[in-house]
Amino acid sequence: MRVVAIVQARMGSTRLPGKVLMDIGGNTALYRVITRLSRATRINEIVVATTTAPQDDAIVAESKRIGVKWFRGAENDVLGRYCQAANASRANLVVRITSDCPLIDPEIVDQVVEKCVTEKADFACNVIRRSFPRGLDTEVFSTTALMKTEKLAREPYQREHVTPLFYEGQDLFQIVSVSAGRDYSRYRWTLDTPEDLELIRAIYSHFNNNDNFTWREVISLMERLPHLEATNAHIVQKAIQSNAMVH
Numbered sequence: 129m130r131v132v133a134i135v136q137a138r139m140g141s142t143r144l145p146g147k148v149l150m151d152i153g154g155n156t157a158l159y160r161v162i163t164r165l166s167r168a169t170r171i172n173e174i175v176v177a178t179t180t181a182p183q184d185d186a187i188v189a190e191s192k193r194i195g196v197k198w199f200r201g202a203e204n205d206v207l208g209r210y211c212q213a214a215n216a217s218r219a220n221l222v223v224r225i226t227s228d229c230p231l232i233d234p235e236i237v238d239q240v241v242e243k244c245v246t247e248k249a250d251f252a253c254n255v256i257r258r259s260f261p262r263g264l265d266t267e268v269f270s271t272t273a274l275m276k277t278e279k280l281a282r283e284p285y286q287r288e289h290v291t292p293l294f295y296e297g298q299d300l301f302q303i304v305s306v307s308a309g310r311d312y313s314r315y316r317w318t319l320d321t322p323e324d325l326e327l328i329r330a331i332y333s334h335f336n337n338n339d340n341f342t343w344r345e346v347i348s349l350m351e352r353l354p355h356l357e358a359t360n361a362h363i364v365q366k367a368i369q370s371n372a373m374v375h
Contacts, residue, residue, distance in 0.1 A: 132219035133165055134210055136290075137227035138203065143321050148227040149190060150319075152329055157319055158187070160230035160332075162196050163339050167234035170241040171223060171242055176317040177213045179203040203221060207287040209329030211278045215269045221245070222274060224267040224290060233343040237266050240306050244268040250301035259308040262344055263317030267308075273301055273329055292365045293337045308317045312347060316360050323360035330356060 136156055138149050144150075148158045155163075158176070176198040178187040184200070191198040197217055201209030215220050223241060225232055227231055234256065235351055244252035250273035255265050269291070277286075277293040280300075286292050294301055319328055335341045350356050 129173050129220050129245065130215045130218055131170055131221045131223060132214065132220075133168070133223040133225055133237070134177050134213050134217075134362065135165070135174065135197075135227050136177050136206060136209070136227045136237045138179050138181070138182075139186055140181070140203075143319070144319070144325065146186075147319050147325070149186060150325060152230055152325075153332040154182045155339075156190055157230045157328075158190055158193055158227050160339055161225065161227050161232055162194050164230070164232050164234060165237065167340075168197075168223075168237040168246075169234070170238045171362070172223055172332065173197065173217060173219075174224055175213055175217050176227075177206075177209050179209070193231060199254055204284075205354045207278055207281055207290050210290050211274060214274060219271050221340050222271060224269070226265070229263045229265065229317070230319060231261075231331065231346060232266070232345065234259065234266055236306075240266040240268050241306050243306050244270075247304050249300070249304040251291075252304045252306065253291075253294075254306040254308070256303070256305045257307065258294070258313040259311050261312050261315035261317045261343070261347075263315075263319075265318075267294075269294065279357060314361075315347070315350065315357065316363060317346070321360065321363050323363055326360040327356060329349065332346050 141147050149156045178184045180200045181203050199213040201212050212337045240252050251269040252265040254260050282289050
């Protein structure tokens with residue numbers, strides 16, 4: 129079983145352009161994602177999946193600096209990019225992570241991979257019934273199931289967001305969910321706005337800009353310092369435009 133984490137990354141962002149290369153305590157957001165993800169014990173390889181757009185040459189350069197493999201594909205067909213990257217890396221199981229999650233937690237990633245493997249599921253995630261903070265989102269799926277969604281995808285949003293068909297076609301796939309045990313979904317740890325960047329920088333600063341802290345330590349920090357939560361509590365998450373309810 130070859131498990132490959134594919135991290136989608138591009139410079140374009142409507143709210144915070146170039147966010148994945150912004151500085152967080154002396155390193156880029158992409159570096160933070162890759163470094164934390166590399167601690168997951170169930171992953172065999174990490175690949176950064178970026179686009180062929182000239183502006184994303186910077187993503188390739190940073191991937192080389194970090195020492196992580198990279199793949200370039202279509203800018204708007206992210207589903208197709210994932211399929212090609214999965215095939216190129218000979219993945220049996222794909223872990224989908226987005227590059228705007230610099231607090232991604234390796235323990236949670238391992239937990240979702242383990243759930244997918246032990247239950248022989250097509251798709252496992254921790255966002256169907258959201259209980260983890262936003263920014264710890266982990267989706268795991270078999271390459272076989274991924275290729276099936278690629279064949280079924282017809283609408284633009286189904287190709288731009290990779291996994292909508294898993295959520296919409298739950299009768300077509302065996303799907304399992306991972307819960308935090310308690311509801312922490314009010315916390316927003318994703319990087320999409322200047323306020324998000326302010327919060328994430330503050331969190332890293334509290335840990336001396338090291339990146340080996342756990343998500344539970346961040347929960348404890350925010351419970352002790354409630355003003356941190358207020359930094360970006362007013363931000364509304366962008367919705368996926370579709371005719372169905374997806375995450």
